[in-house]
Structures are given as structure tokens and as C-alpha cells.
Amino acid sequence: MPILTLENVSFESKQQKIIKNIDLSVEEGAFLTLTGPSGSGKSTLLKLIASLITPTDGKILFENQFQSSFQLTDYRQQVSYCFQQPALFGATVKDNLVFPFLVRDEEFNQEMVQEHLELVDLPTSFLDKKITEISGGEKQRVALIRNILFLPKILLLDEVTSGLDEKSKEIVLELIRLIHTKGVTVLKVTHDEIEIQEAEHIITIVKGEILNGTAGGE
Amino acid sequence: MEQLAVNNLSLVLAFALVLVAVFVSSKEKLGLSKDILYGIVRAVIQLSIIGYVLTYIFQLNNLVLTSAMSLFIVVNASWNAYKRNPSTQKNYWHSFSAIFISTYITLGILVLSGAIRFIPSQIVPISGMIASNSMVAIGLCYRSLNKQFHDQRQQVLEKLALGATIKLASLPILRESIKTGMQPTIDSAKTVGLVSLPGMMSGLMFAGVDPLHAIKYQIMVTFMLLSTTSLGSIIAGYHAYKNYFNHDLQLLDEEETE
Numbered sequence: 001m002p003i004l005t006l007e008n009v010s011f012e013s014k015q016q017k018i019i020k021n022i023d024l025s026v027e028e029g030a031f032l033t034l035t036g037p038s039g040s041g042k043s044t045l046l047k048l049i050a051s052l053i054t055p056t057d058g059k060i061l062f063e064n065q066f067q068s069s070f071q072l073t074d075y076r077q078q079v080s081y082c083f084q085q086p087a088l089f090g091a092t093v094k095d096n097l098v099f100p101f102l103v104r105d106e107e108f109n110q111e112m113v114q115e116h117l118e119l120v121d122l123p124t125s126f127l128d129k130k131i132t133e134i135s136g137g138e139k140q141r142v143a144l145i146r147n148i149l150f151l152p153k154i155l156l157l158d159e160v161t162s163g164l165d166e167k168s169k170e171i172v173l174e175l176i177r178l179i180h181t182k183g184v185t186v187l188k189v190t191h192d193e194i195e196i197q198e199a200e201h202i203i204t205i206v207k208g209e210i211l212n213g214t215a216g217g218e
Numbered sequence: 219m220e221q222l223a224v225n226n227l228s229l230v231l232a233f234a235l236v237l238v239a240v241f242v243s244s245k246e247k248l249g250l251s252k253d254i255l256y257g258i259v260r261a262v263i264q265l266s267i268i269g270y271v272l273t274y275i276f277q278l279n280n281l282v283l284t285s286a287m288s289l290f291i292v293v294n295a296s297w298n299a300y301k302r303n304p305s306t307q308k309n310y311w312h313s314f315s316a317i318f319i320s321t322y323i324t325l326g327i328l329v330l331s332g333a334i335r336f337i338p339s340q341i342v343p344i345s346g347m348i349a350s351n352s353m354v355a356i357g358l359c360y361r362s363l364n365k366q367f368h369d370q371r372q373q374v375l376e377k378l379a380l381g382a383t384i385k386l387a388s389l390p391i392l393r394e395s396i397k398t399g400m401q402p403t404i405d406s407a408k409t410v411g412l413v414s415l416p417g418m419m420s421g422l423m424f425a426g427v428d429p430l431h432a433i434k435y436q437i438m439v440t441f442m443l444l445s446t447t448s449l450g451s452i453i454a455g456y457h458a459y460k461n462y463f464n465h466d467l468q469l470l471d472e473e474e475t476e
Contacts, residue, residue, distance in 0.1 A: 052379060052468055072467045076381040081379040087372040089377065
């Protein structure tokens with residue numbers, strides 16, 4: 001059973017059609033790599049799936065239910081979108097990692113956060129670091145932890161390795177692989193040639209349309 | 219009242235002060251001369267009309283008319299607060315409910331505590347003081363909301379993407395905006411008497427009232443302004459932040475709100 005289905009989805013903004021009649025079916029546990037030229041609508045497609053924008057036409061189904069039928073806050077906890085060049089909020093790293101607990105009305109679990117910091121090669125003392133004092137690579141790692149502290153069912157990654165140094169990039173990619181092995185369905189937008197070469201299932205989007213779709217994303 | 223010597227002739231002579239402002243504007247090419255003169259003409263006409271209206275209302279001392287006059291002030295203050303909201307997704311009733319509630323809760327406490335009596339000469343000017351301060355606080359709160367939703371757009375989007383409610387995603391912006399609305403009143407409370415002798419106190423002393431007696435009124439005014447600006451900012455802020463989102467809990471495009 002597909003975990004995610006897009007039926008004839010279109011999105012128009014300022015009288016310009018950015019996504020054109022996209023049909024897509026994603027199996028549970030798939031790892032899809034989305035690529036295509038800049039401005040072709042890849043990020044818009046992820047934002048539509050994340051319910052951060054609403055299709056002007058067509059339907060999006062998650063676990064066979066219409067996206068619109070969900071409580072959107074719950075939906076976004078299950079279908080989690082990670083931004084390209086994320087902005088951290090608050091004053092410290094901790095403010096960011098407390099947030100997923102706040103969203104779920106749960107007590108902050110320091111042990112759980114420490115485990116995740118270790119996964120991305122950051123020390124526990126990093127929690128007290130000011131967000132203005134950390135590098136872009138460290139920011140991206142913290143942002144990714146925010147998305148996966150509570151494992152979502154679908155993880156949407158919007159060029160999360162773009163502009164990162166080699167070390168951060170490798171750590172982030174390793175974490176994404178790990179998350180995928182835990183059964184999370186991953187949709188990743190990238191321009192990175194090596195990532196594209198290594199990808200099993202590639203979807204190319206040009207001018208808002210899918211040029212090809214391979215197994216996993218059918 | 220012997221000290222009060224503002225007659226028509228002295229008012230005309232005092233008009234020289236306006237000419238000073240016009241002279242500065244024209245010398246420095248500020249382009250404000252027309253605005254100053256327009257403002258002055260409006261002020262003179264508005265104050266003259268309200269002078270006659272208040273004389274009539276004070277003489278009549280009628281409960282309904284006093285309430286209507288107070289409501290008229292609230293309606294106008296709400297309209298001005300509404301106009302100060304830079305967002306295009308604004309709603310007059312948000313401003314009205316904020317000023318209405320903040321004004322009448324404050325006024326109610328003042329009347330019930332016996333600090334003022336429900337007579338036109340007390341209710342009308344106090345309504346004006348409360349509503350105008352609430353209006354200024356709400357205007358500041360709106361502007362701060364708009365600026366911060368612009369500056370912190372990415373952070374709000376990320377919080378929504380993490381599954382936050384629109385309230386949780388906006389909370390730091392909301393708190394900062396309410397603070398911005400209240401801050402001038404808090405700042406002026408700290409310096410009252412040391413830097414400024416505010417309008418009501420000065421007015422009473424001008425009219426020959428003992429300064430110790432005037433101070434009591436000023437303390438009451440300080441209390442009431444704190445109450446009204448905090449209530450006004452909170453009510454307006456909690457209404458207005460929702461205007462930046464749509465029904466799908468999505469942050470509106472900046473073009474839709476600016």
C-alpha cells in the first residue's frame with residue numbers, strides 16, 4: 001500500500017503554474033531522490049506534500065486518507081519537512097531541541113537528545129551553545145535532529161546537504177541512511193551529482209512536471 | 219481659577235509658536251508646512267466643536283448621553299488603531315474589542331472603587347485618556363507584529379513544519395509585540411514626576427489644585443494606563459496574529475499581508 005499518493009496535483013502562484021498535474025505514488029519505506037534544474041518546482045512539491053502550501057488542483061493522500069482530512073499539526077509531525085539552510089530559533093541549541101517536545105506537549109528528555117547529538121557528532125555541551133556561534137554545517141545537523149527526534153513516517157529533505165563542508169555532509173547523509181533503515185520513507189531533493197549517482201530511485205522534475213519516475217516512486 | 223488667563227487674544231498671539239514650527243520646516247526643507255497648518259486647523263475646529271459638545275453634555279448630566287459620548291470615543295480610537303495596522307488582513311472588530319474591553323474594564327474598576335464618579339465631567343475625559351492610550355499601545359503592537367512576522371518568517375515556517383500550532387509558532391513574536399505595546403507606558407511610569415509632569419496632573423495644578431491632591435489623581439492615571447495598555451495589547455495581539463495564517467495553518471505570503 002502506498003504511504004503517499006499525489007493525484008493530478010497542480011500548484012499555481014501569481015498566475016504561474018509551478019507544479020503541473022503531478023501523479024506520484026510512494027511506497028512505504030521508499031527512498032526517493034528528486035532532482036532537476038533550479039526553479040523546476042522540486043521544493044514546491046515537497047512543501048505541498050508537507051502541507052505548508054495547498055494544491056490549487058488535485059489531491060494528496062497520506063496512508064490512503066486525504067491530507068485535508070488530517071489535523072494538520074498531527075500530519076506535519078508525521079510528514080516532516082527539513083528546510084534548505086534552516087534558520088534556528090530562540091537563543092540556544094537547546095531551545096531548538098526542546099521544541100519537538102513542546103509541540104507534542106511532552107517533557108524534555110535530555111537522554112534522548114544526547115543520543116541524537118552523538119549521532120551527528122556533537123557533544124552534549126552543544127545544547128548550551130548560542131545559535132549565533134555555530135557553523136552552517138552544525139546548524140543543519142541541529143535542524144535535522146529537530147525533525148527526527150520523534151521519528152516521522154515520511155521525511156522530506158530539501159537540499160539539506162547543499163553548501164555543507166565535507167564532514168558535515170557525510171554526517172548528515174549517514175544520519176539520513178540510518179533514519180531510512182528504521183523504516184522512514186525519505187524524499188530527498190538534491191543537485192549533488194554523487195548523491196544522484198548513488199540514488200536507487202530518481203525522479204526528475206522539469207518545469208513542474210515529472211520527466212521520469214522509477215520504482216519506489218511509481 | 220484666577221491663574222487661567224488664556225483669552226482669545228493670547229491664543230492668537232500664541233499662534234506665533236506654530237509659525238516657529240512652519241519656519242523650521244520651511245528653512246530645513248522638511249516639507250511639513252502644509253501638514254502643520256492642516257493639523258492646526260483640524261485641531262482648532264475639532265477642539266472647538268468638542269468644547270461646545272462637552273459643555274452641553276456636562277450641563278445635561280444624562281447617563282445615556284454620557285455613555286454614548288464615551289462609546290463614541292472608543293469607536294473612534296478603534297478606527298484609528300485599526301488604521302495603524304500595516305497588515306492588509308486586518309479586522310476593525312479586533313481593534314474595537316481590544317479598546318472596548320480595555321477601556322470599560324479599567325473605567326469600571328475606577329468607578330466601582332470610587333476613584334471617579336459616573337458623571338460626564340469625569341467619565342468623558344477619563345474615557346478619552348484610557349482609549350487613546352490603548353489605541354497607541356495597540357498600534358505599536360500591530361506594527362511590531364507585522365515587522366516580526368516579516369523578519370522571522372523562516373523561523374515561523376520551520377515551526378509550522380515541525381507540527382506546531384499557529385499559536386506556538388507565533389508565541390515569541392506575540393510576546394515581543396505585546397511588550398512593545400506596553401513599554402512606553404511602563405517607561406513613562408518610571409520617569410513620571412522626575413522627567414515629566416503629565417497632562418492631568420499639570421492640568422489640575424494649572425487650574426489651582428493643590429499639587430498633593432493632583433498627584434493622587436496622577437497615581438490613579440498611572441494605574442489605569444498600565445491596566446488599559448496591557449489589556450489592549452494582549453487582546454489585539456491575540457486576535458491579530460491569526461491574520462497572518464490561513465485556514466490550513468499556513469503562513470500567508472508576504473504580498474497577502476503587506
